[in-house]
Amino acid sequence: MQNNSHQLSYIVFSTMVSNALQKIWVEMQQEKIYSCMQQHWLSLLLFLLFILIVAIDKPRIIKIINLIRGNNNKSINLPPSPFKLPFIGNFHQLGSSPHRSLRALSLNHGPLMLLHLGQVPTLVVSSPDAAREVLKTHDHIFSSRPNSKIGNKFTYGKSLAFAPYGEYWRQIRKIYVLRLLNSITVRSFRAMREEETACLIETIERSSSSSVDNLVDLTEILFMYVNGIVCRATIGRKFSDEREFKRLRKMLDDMSHLSTISDVGNWIPWLSWVNYINGVNAMVEKKFEEGNEFLESIVEEHMEKKKKKKYDGETNGDEAENFVDVLLGLDYTDKHHIQLGRDHVKALILDMFAGGTETTHTVLTWAMAELVRQPNIMNRAQEEVRAISKGKQIVTEDDIEKMPYLHAVIKETLRLRPSGPLMVPHESTEHVKIHGYDIPAKTTVIVNMWAICRDPTAWVEPEKFDPDRFMDSKVDFKGQDFEYIPFGAGRRGCPGIAFAIASLELGLANLLNRFDWAMPFGMDPGELDMGETSGLTVHKKENLVLAAVPRQFDN
Numbered sequence: 001m002q003n004n005s006h007q008l009s010y011i012v013f014s015t016m017v018s019n020a021l022q023k024i025w026v027e028m029q030q031e032k033i034y035s036c037m038q039q040h041w042l043s044l045l046l047f048l049l050f051i052l053i054v055a056i057d058k059p060r061i062i063k064i065i066n067l068i069r070g071n072n073n074k075s076i077n078l079p080p081s082p083f084k085l086p087f088i089g090n091f092h093q094l095g096s097s098p099h100r101s102l103r104a105l106s107l108n109h110g111p112l113m114l115l116h117l118g119q120v121p122t123l124v125v126s127s128p129d130a131a132r133e134v135l136k137t138h139d140h141i142f143s144s145r146p147n148s149k150i151g152n153k154f155t156y157g158k159s160l161a162f163a164p165y166g167e168y169w170r171q172i173r174k175i176y177v178l179r180l181l182n183s184i185t186v187r188s189f190r191a192m193r194e195e196e197t198a199c200l201i202e203t204i205e206r207s208s209s210s211s212v213d214n215l216v217d218l219t220e221i222l223f224m225y226v227n228g229i230v231c232r233a234t235i236g237r238k239f240s241d242e243r244e245f246k247r248l249r250k251m252l253d254d255m256s257h258l259s260t261i262s263d264v265g266n267w268i269p270w271l272s273w274v275n276y277i278n279g280v281n282a283m284v285e286k287k288f289e290e291g292n293e294f295l296e297s298i299v300e301e302h303m304e305k306k307k308k309k310k311y312d313g314e315t316n317g318d319e320a321e322n323f324v325d326v327l328l329g330l331d332y333t334d335k336h337h338i339q340l341g342r343d344h345v346k347a348l349i350l351d352m353f354a355g356g357t358e359t360t361h362t363v364l365t366w367a368m369a370e371l372v373r374q375p376n377i378m379n380r381a382q383e384e385v386r387a388i389s390k391g392k393q394i395v396t397e398d399d400i401e402k403m404p405y406l407h408a409v410i411k412e413t414l415r416l417r418p419s420g421p422l423m424v425p426h427e428s429t430e431h432v433k434i435h436g437y438d439i440p441a442k443t444t445v446i447v448n449m450w451a452i453c454r455d456p457t458a459w460v461e462p463e464k465f466d467p468d469r470f471m472d473s474k475v476d477f478k479g480q481d482f483e484y485i486p487f488g489a490g491r492r493g494c495p496g497i498a499f500a501i502a503s504l505e506l507g508l509a510n511l512l513n514r515f516d517w518a519m520p521f522g523m524d525p526g527e528l529d530m531g532e533t534s535g536l537t538v539h540k541k542e543n544l545v546l547a548a549v550p551r552q553f554d555n
């Protein structure tokens with residue numbers, strides 16, 4: 001969801017209405033009021049109907065119905081709301097960086113604030129205390145997701161991330177947590193991660209030596225590193241063919257764009273038909289077909305291998321089993337209500353690629369940007385990494401366990417630069433009271449994790465990048481400390497924490513061990529552009545291009 005979504009719906013509709021109005025106005029000015037009304041009675045009627053619908057929004061309609069029925073509940077106490085406009089509600093107040101605009105609004109209206117995004121009542125949560133109420137005390141009520149028609153279409157209605165809270169979500173989540181992303185499985189990918197790290201180092205060396213100024217585009221290279229790990233864990237191989245790699249990236253971008261930005265029906269359900277006119281539905285169908293063809297080819301490849309193994313008795317040797325093979329090998333039909341099929345496998349691939357790649361790669365890029373901007377922190381992290389790795393060219397995961405400052409750098413980056421500052425929206429399944437406010441069922445909930453992680457009542461100098469705040473601190477990202485929830489918390493909290501942290505720490509430690517880093521062309525570190533992209537997922541706006549000078553090793 002970017003500001004484009006509401007702008008789009010608003011523009012389409014207001015253009016239609018304003019064109020009709022202009023015509024009427026011109027004729028009225030020419031004193032042809034009566035004949036004008038005769039000619040345009042249908043337009044006027046439609047216009048009045050439109051005003052009625054947009055001005056009387058859903059909560060007000062419910063209030064009026066209750067009033068007529070005589071059961072107006074005077075005691076209902078909704079959270080404070082900023083002023084909203086008919087039809088678009090509070091969309092116009094989101095701006096290009098919704099997490100920043102929402103924090104500004106919450107400073108005036110409080111940590112529990114009710115907005116209307118189009119027609120959708122949306123609770124915005126902006127303090128650690130309020131987050132604890134939503135994600136812990138009333139977790140069972142807030143663990144659903146708002147329906148996303150387009151998101152469900154792309155993921156065959158089988159994705160974990162999009163699933164509403166219920167039996168299906170519970171069963172799939174169990175498979176993800178117990179079979180795919182638990183600490184033993186994550187450890188089993190250790191050798192693969194170390195291979196991918198060696199590949200990362202090689203790519204940087206090649207890129208640096210082919211540039212006069214040792215320049216490397218870290219944003220691109222880190223994306224390939226993280227994507228390589230996620231691909232190998234998920235489907236057992238990465239895309240060495242550049243075309244295939246670009247196809248995957250484009251597919252994920254398109255899907256994410258269409259399921260959030262372009263779906264007018266998400267926000268104004270009775271305007272869903274606009275998607276037929278503006279070409280969104282046709283585009284969704286086209287992208288779905290393309291994506292499906294790609295995912296089918298992956299599933300087919302695995303089915304063929306499985307058959308071959310059965311006949312030839314082949315094994316993978318020491319290689320850890322990838323997620324698709326695990327899923328295809330599960331016989332779930334008898335014991336459980338769900339029957340795993342091809343669509344589940346394809347949805348799993350999307351969950352892993354979408355949930356694991358962009359998030360992890362963005363955090364790693366921000367970590368390097370913050371370190372280059374603050375050479376004293378970079379030096380301290382490098383000293384620690386180099387002291388522990390004792391002249392080895394590749395830092396291993398055993399070494400990393402002894403690097404508390406490196407852990408602190410990653411934690412601080414996750415605090416200050418979360419890639420999804422508004423997390424993934426939740427939805428309430430029943431009416432509940434929080435801090436004295438009534439939260440009706442089916443309210444969308446946005447947790448402004450970005451604001452919470454910078455809450456001045458919880459953090460000293462919250463805007464400063466200072467890994468020291470995590471040294472000797474018990475505050476952790478596992479979902480118990482509500483001032484620090486970069487992976488969310490509660491039932492819907494991220495199941496990929498161990499997987500993500502392993503790739504982040506190994507990647508960063510090796511970047512610091514193997515190279516000395518500097519701004520390009522001798523620029524001052526303070527000149528590094530830290531601008532963010534706008535929208536729901538926040539990346540560094542400009543690619544991070546740095547000078548990487550390979551360190552000389554004795555052996």
Ligand code: HEM
Binds near residue numbers: 424425492495
């Ligand atoms: C730095 C990296 C990552 C960050 C910051 C991150 C953050 C998050 C957040 C904030 C949520 C939503 C929590 C909520 O709704 O309360 C989430 C959900 C999810 N994440 Fe992650 N994540 C990361 C890496 C990963 C990885 C590596 C994977 C898988 C390989 C993954 C898979 C998922 C899935 C499947 C969900 C949906 C869970 C559900 O709806 O039940 N994430 N993540």
